[in-house]
Structures are given as structure tokens and as C-alpha cells.
Amino acid sequence: MVTGRGRIVRTAQVWGPVGFFLLFALFPFYWMAITSIKPNSELYNKRLMPLLVHNPTLKHYIDLISQTHFLLWTWNTMLVAVIATAISLVLGTMLAYPLARMRFAGSSLMAMTVAAIYLVPQPLLFLPLADLINRLDLGNTLTSVILTYPTMLVPFCAWLLLGYFKTVPKELEEAARIDGASRLQTMRRVFLPLCTPGFISAGIFAFTLSQNEFLYALIFLTKSSVRTVPVGVIAELIRGDVFYWGQLMAGALLGSIPVAIIYSFFVEHYVAGLTSGSVKA
């Protein structure tokens, strides 16, 4: 009896608060999902119980794909995210390796500069950047965002990789140096292959941040055919005061899925990356 009640109290102690946070975190996604499969007759009927779906339909998804450029937006988003992430990993590594391993005058000042640049928020730069992109005649090209996303992602990747690189033992590199390898050979053949987990963490973050970016895409991409998912959904499914809620929620859900899938595969790397910066610091 006592142990039974103890277990119930313990379960309530754990799942009471955890359940509250789960409900708060996940309800909007549930609402997104069921809205996207409700027919309009249910969406805009106030007498029906709203939390359930009575006659599920895929109409909103079909409309979304056939009436808008959603598939093209998805392709644009992926292309931009993959290229921007690749550029940022390469440039970030080129910054982080010397800062993590070499001793030279100005290295700690450089490391702080990289951290500071990472913390500069977009709203401080978007107006001059918009003018610059205009003058370079890059408006309405994917190049505009492929070039500007790494301004946030390079310092970020460099900072995250810098922390990771410092945790890798130096012995192998020292052995390679004694065997006569140049610094570049040591870095490429010996050191970088040891850092795959660091690259995965930084890569997932960079990819997620690219998918999440809105302000630059909103300003630089005004033609439907070059838009990314967030801008396309906001700019074209909200038309004046008319909302297409079923399509909007279908778009929001489909747009979230790539990130969610990648995240679910690498969740441990993601959490490790999230917590390393602040906990190790």
C-alpha cells in the first residue's frame, strides 16, 4: 500500500511538471497538424469540437502544391541551406583551427572578435546590406542569401568548432609533425578527420539557422520563383485580410519537417552543441 502510493506520488511529481511543459511546447504543432487536414467546413464552424478532426482531407496539401510555388520554395530553401552551410563549415574551420592550435600575436583578440561578430544581430546590418545587394545587382537571386547567410554562420561555426578543436588531444598532430608533415598536411590528414562530431554539430546548427532565416530572404527575394519557404508562406498565403489557414498550416508543417527529421537523427549532437558553448565556457 505505502509503496504503491509512494510510486503514484513520485510519478505525479515527475510527470506533473514535465507534462505541463510538454503540453505547452507541443500544442501549437498539434494544432498546426490537425488544422492542415480539416476541411474548410470544419475549420470555420464554431459549433464543432475544435480539438478533433471529423472528416480528414488532404485538400489543403494538394492546393498548396498545385496553386503555389511551394515545391520550388522548398528546393530553394534546401539549396541555399546546403551551400551556405558548406561555405560556413569550410570558412569556419579556417578560422577556428589556427585560433585553437597556433600561438601567434593577436590570437586571443581574434577569437574575441569572432565571438563578437557572431553576437551582432541582423537588424543592425540589414539596411546597408540591402543597399549593397542592390548595387551588386543581386536582388532576387539566391546568390544574395547564399552570400549573406554565412555572415552569421561563419562566426557561429568558428566559435563552436573552436571549442570542439580544443578538446582534441594534441599527441597525434605532434607525432605527425615529428615525422616531417607540414602544418597544412597535419591539419588536413591528421587533425580534421578526428573532428567529425564537431562538424556534425556545427553543420546541423548552420543548416537549421539557414532554414530559419527570414529577414534577409524577405528583403532580397521579392519574386515568387526565388523565394524560400518562410518568406513564400508569409508573403503569398497571407493575402491582405484573407487567410488560407488550411494551406498556411500545411505549408508551416511541411516547411518544418526537413529540420525536424535532421534534428531527430542528430539530436544528441544538437544538444551537445547547444550546451557546449555555455557549459564548458
Place this chain on the structure above:
Amino acid sequence: MAVPSQSLIGLARPPRRAMTLSGWLDREAVFSWLMMALPLLFLAALVGYPFFYGILLSLEDRAVAKPGHFIGLRNFVTDFNDPIFWRVAVNTFVYTAVATVLKMVGGLALALAMNQHFRMKNLVRALLLLPFIVPTVLSTVAWLWMLDPAFSVVNRLLIEAGLVRSPGPSWLGNPGWAMFSIIMINTWRGLPFYGITLLAGLQTVPPELYEAATIDGASGWHRFRYVTVPLIKPVILIVTLFSIIFTFADFQLVYVLTHGGPQNATNLFATYAFDIGMNAGQLGLGASVALTMLPALALLIVALTLYMRKN
């Protein structure tokens, strides 16, 4: 003693290496700066240059597609005489302060709730992080629908539960409720970041310390106050500074939910700069609004950078 040994090192080291190109490239400083040259050039061109160009713009009467003239600080004078500007400043301050406190307190509660032993903990942790990883604009659209004036599910549930009278609050149409709503949604999105980071911090606290405190007669609250909090203080401080910077300069959430309305009740620095610079096409004036964020941001960024460096 010191003098001869120094001169010996000076004689022995550099000349032979400096002879060959590969020897020169193998010097730590040379290798480092060559390696960093490309990324630094990139950042100088696309962060450094726009930054200083933005300062220049703020001193011009530049409009879209027109040449600008230098007008000194007149844009800033215009800002400081603009009642909306001050409204925006107060809004940004309130938004940042309240959301940060909510995220800190809620995040700590979330971390404490998660710092227990239970089954499926990794799954729960993964699910709790979803609001943070899903593209902000897309989840914010879901909130826009949940707070819709006619079909708000939040209102329908509140009415059903007897907590409010029909038709329920106008979440995004009433100035006070609109500010409340954007703060709540910012908290919803940022809470997992706080919670999971603080959880990682909690897990670094050695259990022996709690045992020792318990033996010395410390209550649960005392253990929390005198063991947990001092040990995770660095984590709390870093996460908080980090969150303040990005809440202060928030754009997406407000742009999607209210566009700064009703009557500028939720307009923040970033959205107001966007209004003036992009919608009204006054690049110079918009740049000046964005730059008024700089003193506070610079202070926060320097503080956070120095603190991360120190630890």
C-alpha cells in the same frame, strides 16, 4: 644568465627556417594568418563594410534609388523628437525584460523538472526542444492562427473552461494583450534553449555536494539556494546575456504576428527600422533607428564576450 641564453635562442632559431618557403609557411604566425585570410576577408566585406556603411547612411538623407547628402546628426534629432520612437524604445525594453525573466524562471523550472530520473527522458528532451528548432516564422504562423480574432482555439478552450466570457480577449488586436501575446510566444520559443542548457549545467553539479549539504541539515530550498544556484551561476549568466541580445533585436516574431501594431503597441527597434527603411524607403533614417540599438547592444556583446573569455 638571461642575456646569453636569449641571444643563443636568437641565433639558433630563425635563420635556417627563413631560408626556404616551406620553412616560412611552417611558422605558426604565417600559417595562421594565411589560413584565416579568406574568412577574415569575407567577414570584412560582408559584416565590417556594411557596419560602417550603415553608420555613414545614418548621417545621410538617403532615400531608396536617390543619392543621399550628408546631413550630420539630423536623422538622430528626428528620431529623438518622434513620439513613436520613444514608444518603440519603451516597447523594446518591456519586451526584452519581461520575456527574459519569464524564460529564466520557466527555464530553471523546466531544468529542475527534467533533472529527475524517469523513463523516455531523452525522447521528452528531444520533444521539448522542438519549438526552438522549428523555423520561427512557421511556428509563429501557427500562433497567429491560434490567436485569430474569430476562430481562436485558445479563446474557445478558455470559454469552454469558464475562464473568460465570450468572445474572449482580442489577443493581437488590443494593445495590452498584443504585447502580452508576443512576450508569451517569445517565451514559448526560447524556453527550451534555457531549459536544456540549464539542465546540462545542473548535471555538472556533483551529487556529493547535495549529500554533504543534506547531512549538514540543509532543506530542499537551502540546497537549491546555496549549492545549485552558485554552481550554475555562470551558465545562467551566459544564457541570459545571450537571450537578451537576441530578444532585444527580435524581428521575425513581431513582423508575423502584429507588424508592430495595433497603433505601434508592439513595434520594436528592428520592426520600426524596417518600416522606415524598407516600407517608407527612407534608408538613412531607418539606419539611424537601427543604430540607436548599438550602444546597448555593444555593451551587452562586450560583456558577454569578456565573460566567456574569462571562463
